[in-house]
Amino acid sequence: MALEWEQVVVDAADPQTLAHWWAEALGWTVVGAEPEEYEIRPAPDRLPGLLFLRVPEAKGGKNRLHLDFRPDDQRAEVERLLALGARHADIGQGEQRWVVLADPEGNEFCVLGDRLAT
Incomplete structure (x- = not known):
């Protein structure tokens, strides 16, 4: 199968x-x-x-599944996504290397560290 x-x-x-x-x-x-x-x-x-x-129904609570993205340049990609309408999201992650954002309907996703830095 x-x-x-x-x-x-x-x-x-x-x-x-x-x-x-x-x-x-x-x-x-x-x-x-x-x-x-x-x-x-x-x-x-x-x-x-x-x-x-x-x-x-409206979204309720933290996502049970989310997408992670690995950019070439994290800072530039976060700025671009924020300009498109994403927003920073606090899901209790604390200080991390990745940035948690939410799309316009509140679905969280992560922008990981730079591809070239890993």
């Missing part, structure tokens, strides 16, 4: 807006657009993707 990782599903109040935000943040492409769900991928034929589904 074989499994292929297809996508990560993200609950969203506004899947269209959040999908477009993440597509811009990651430089990905919207490959599926319906009123209740939007999918983005690195390229139309590349997996895995992120699928944003409309849900009625």
